Amino acid sequence: MAQNVLMELNGVAKSFRSADGAPRLVLEGVNFSLGEGEIVALLGKSGSGKSTLLRIMAGLIPTDAGQSTYRGRGIHGPASGVAMVFQSFALFPWLTVQQNVELGLEAQGMPAPEREKRADAMLELIGLTGFGGALPRELSGGMRQRVGIARALVTNPDVLLMDEAFSALDVLTGETLRNEILDLWDCNRIPTKGILIVSHNIEEAVMMADRIIILSSGPGRIRSEVKIALPRPRAADSAEVRALIDEVYGLMTMRPVQEARTGAVAAPRPDYRLPETDVSHIEGVLDLLAGAPFNGHADLPQLAEEAELSDEELFPTYEAIGLLGLAQVEKGDITLTPLGRHYVEAEHTLRHQIFGQQLLTHVPLAARIRQRLEQEPTGTLAEEPFIELLEESLEADEAKRALEVAVEWGRYGEVYEYDFHTGRLKLPDRAAE
Numbered sequence: 016m017a018q019n020v021l022m023e024l025n026g027v028a029k030s031f032r033s034a035d036g037a038p039r040l041v042l043e044g045v046n047f048s049l050g051e052g053e054i055v056a057l058l059g060k061s062g063s064g065k066s067t068l069l070r071i072m073a074g075l076i077p078t079d080a081g082q083s084t085y086r087g088r089g090i091h092g093p094a095s096g097v098a099m100v101f102q103s104f105a106l107f108p109w110l111t112v113q114q115n116v117e118l119g120l121e122a123q124g125m126p127a128p129e130r131e132k133r134a135d136a137m138l139e140l141i142g143l144t145g146f147g148g149a150l151p152r153e154l155s156g157g158m159r160q161r162v163g164i165a166r167a168l169v170t171n172p173d174v175l176l177m178d179e180a181f182s183a184l185d186v187l188t189g190e191t192l193r194n195e196i197l198d199l200w201d202c203n204r205i206p207t208k209g210i211l212i213v214s215h216n217i218e219e220a221v222m223m224a225d226r227i228i229i230l231s232s233g234p235g236r237i238r239s240e241v242k243i244a245l246p247r248p249r250a251a252d253s254a255e256v257r258a259l260i261d262e263v264y265g266l267m268t269m270r271p272v273q274e275a276r277t278g279a280v281a282a283p284r285p286d287y288r289l290p291e292t293d294v295s296h297i298e299g300v301l302d303l304l305a306g307a308p309f310n311g312h313a314d315l316p317q318l319a320e321e322a323e324l325s326d327e328e329l330f331p332t333y334e335a336i337g338l339l340g341l342a343q344v345e346k347g348d349i350t351l352t353p354l355g356r357h358y359v360e361a362e363h364t365l366r367h368q369i370f371g372q373q374l375l376t377h378v379p380l381a382a383r384i385r386q387r388l389e390q391e392p393t394g395t396l397a398e399e400p401f402i403e404l405l406e407e408s409l410e411a412d413e414a415k416r417a418l419e420v421a422v423e424w425g426r427y428g429e430v431y432e433y434d435f436h437t438g439r440l441k442l443p444d445r446a447a448e
C-alpha cells in the first residue's frame with residue numbers, strides 16, 4: 016500500500032539523567048513512520064518511553080540521536096501541523112473554555128474575529144456548545160477532555176498525537192469520546208491525516224487503530240507490530256476483535272528472548288526491578304484463575320473481564336505471578352503451575368510460607384535483603400543502604416518503588432519485617448530467636 020509518510024523516526028534514541036547524574040537510556044534505535052490515512056496505537060508497559068516518543072514527535076523535546084521528520088522536514092520544535100492531547104488535559108485554569116480553545120490559533124497569529132468563529136464551530140463539533148464561557152474547574156473530567164481535544168483540533172492539525180487521552184476518564188465517558196473522534200475521522204469531518212494514540216488499554220487500541228505497535232522496555236524499542244484491516248466501527252464482542260485482543264495480549268506478555276540474550280553479554284547485574292503490584296492483586300488473580308470456569312487455565316482477555324482490574328494493574332500482576340513461579344504466562348494464556356495449584360489450595364500459613372520461599376528463590380532483591388539481615392548481629396538494618404544499592408541501576412523513584420514492593424512481598428512471605436516508623440528492616444522474630 017503506497018501512502019505518503021507524515022512523520023518518520025529513524026534510529027531515534029533518548030536518554031535522561033537519573034538522580035545520580037548518570038544518563039539512562041529510555042529509547043534506543045526507534046524506527047517508526049506514520050502514514051497518511053492511518054490511525055496507529057502505541058502500547059507498552061509503564062515507563063517504556065511512550066510519552067517520551069510522543070513528545071519527541073510533537074517537537075517538545077529533542078532527540079539525542081537519529082532523525083525525526085514531519086513531512087520530510089526535521090523536527091526542531093513544535094510544528095504547526097502537529098497537535099497533541101494530554102492525559103492530564105493540560106488546560107489553563109484561569110482561562111475560559113473558549114479562551115483555552117483559541118490559544119493555539121492565537122499562537123498562529125490569527126485575528127480575533129476569525130479565531131472566535133473557528134473556536135465556536137469546534138466547540139459545536141465536539142459537543143461543548145454553550146460551555147465557551149465556563150472555566151475548566153466547572154466542568155466534569157469528560158467535558159474537560161473535550162476542551163483538550165477541541166484545542167488540538169481547532170488548529171486543523173495534519174497529525175494528531177494523543178497520550179492516553181481517555182484513560183483519566185471513566186470507562187463510559189472514555190468510550191463515548193473515542194467513538195466520537197473515530198466518527199469525525201471516518202466521516203472526514205476533520206482534515207487530520209494521521210493519528211497516533213498512546214494507550215494502556217488493549218481493547219481501545221484494537222477498536223481504534225489500523226496498526227498497533229508495541230514498545231519494549233529498558234530501553235524502549237519497537238518490538239512488534241500488528242496490522243488491523245477491519246472496517247470501523249468495530250464490534251467489541253465480535254470474534255475478529257476478540258482474536259486480535261488475544262494476539263496483542265500474547266505479544267505484550269511475551270518475554271523478549273533475544274534482548275535478554277544480548278543483555279547477558281554485558282556485565283550481568285542482578286535485575287532488582289520489580290513489577291508494581293500488591294499481594295492482594297496477586298491473590299485475587301490466582302484465586303480467580305483457580306476457580307470456575309477457568310480451573311487453572313485462562314485466556315488473558317477473558318480473565319481480565321472477570322478480574323475487575325485494569326490492564327495497567329493486571330500486567331504487573333501477571334508478571335509477578337510468573338516471576339514467583341505460581342503460574343506460567345505464555346502467548347496470551349495463563350496457567351497455574353503445580354506449585355501455584357498447591358498455593359491456592361493451601362490455608363493461610365502455608366500460603367505465606369510458599370510465597371516466602373518463592374520470593375527468596377526468584378526475587379534477587381528479596382534474597383539480598385534477607386542475606387544482609389542475616390549477616391547483621393542485631394538482625395536489623397536501615398533501608399537507606401538498599402535504596403542506594405538500587406539507585407545504582409534504577410531511577411530514584413523506581414528504586415523507592417522497588418523497595419516498597421520488596422518490603423510488601425517480604426512481609427507477606429514472612430522473610431523479613433519492616434518498621435514503618437523507623438524505616439528499618441529486620442528479621443522476623445521467629446528467625447531471630
Ligand SMILES: Nc1ncnc2c1ncn2[C@@H]1O[C@H](COP(=O)(O)OP(=O)(O)OP(=O)(O)O)[C@@H](O)[C@H]1O
Binds near residue numbers: 061
Ligand atoms: N524529563 C525527564 N527527566 C528524567 N527522566 C524522565 C523524564 N521524562 C521521562 N523520564 C523517564 O523516562 C522513562 C520513560 O518515561 P515515559 O513517561 O516516556 O514512559 P511511558 O511509557 O509514557 O510511561 P507511562 O505508561 O507510565 O505513561 C521513565 O523511566 C521516566 O522516569
Ligand SMILES: [Mg+2]
Binds near residue numbers: 065066067
Ligand atoms: Mg506516559
